[in-house]
Amino acid sequence: MPHFLKQKLHSFSVLRLLATMAILLVSVLLPEIAFAEDAELALPYEEGLGKFQESLEGPVPFAISLVGIVGCGAMLIFGGEITGFMRTMIFIVLVVAVMVQAKNVVSMLGGTRSLSDTAYVIPDTPSLRYFS
Known part of the structure; x- marks a missing residue:
């Protein structure tokens, strides 16, 4: 596999990891928004x-x-x-x-x-x- 493809693949996996961590952080710190529920x-x-x-x-x-x-x-x-x-x-x-x-x-x-x-x-x- 060429070197530039490895770099692009690595940067994509880092971005995916950062996005996942951001979503997890928001759901932990702001549960009202993450689990929005209003019975009325x-x-x-x-x-x-x-x-x-x-x-x-x-x-x-x-x-x-x-x-x-x-x-x-x-x-x-x-x-x-x-x-x-x-x-x-x-x-x-x-x-x-x-x-x-x-x-x-x-x-x-x-x-x-x-x-x-x-x-x-x-x-x-x-x-x-x-x-x-």
Whole structure:
């Protein structure tokens, strides 16, 4: 390897090391900026995602996804010779139907709350009673 390429490679690795150390230094000295989080300020798209999540939790999506699971299963079992594209589409519909049903199935099996709904209780420290 020529000498000038070694020098350029060495200078690039030194710059990368300096940039990494600068980012680390900022995150250690200014944690408010590095780990910016404010529970009261929501991102602009969170309201839309919340509405979308609520629309996937009712009885109609449950029934549609149940029909989708049964239909996809029947197609895969009794479909005979289907093309690779059609088989991929069936698997995509099956996965989406299972994802829609996931919360309902978990709640039927005894799960009551998601991790985002819970508050973590720290029992031995009275000053830090709730950490969320």
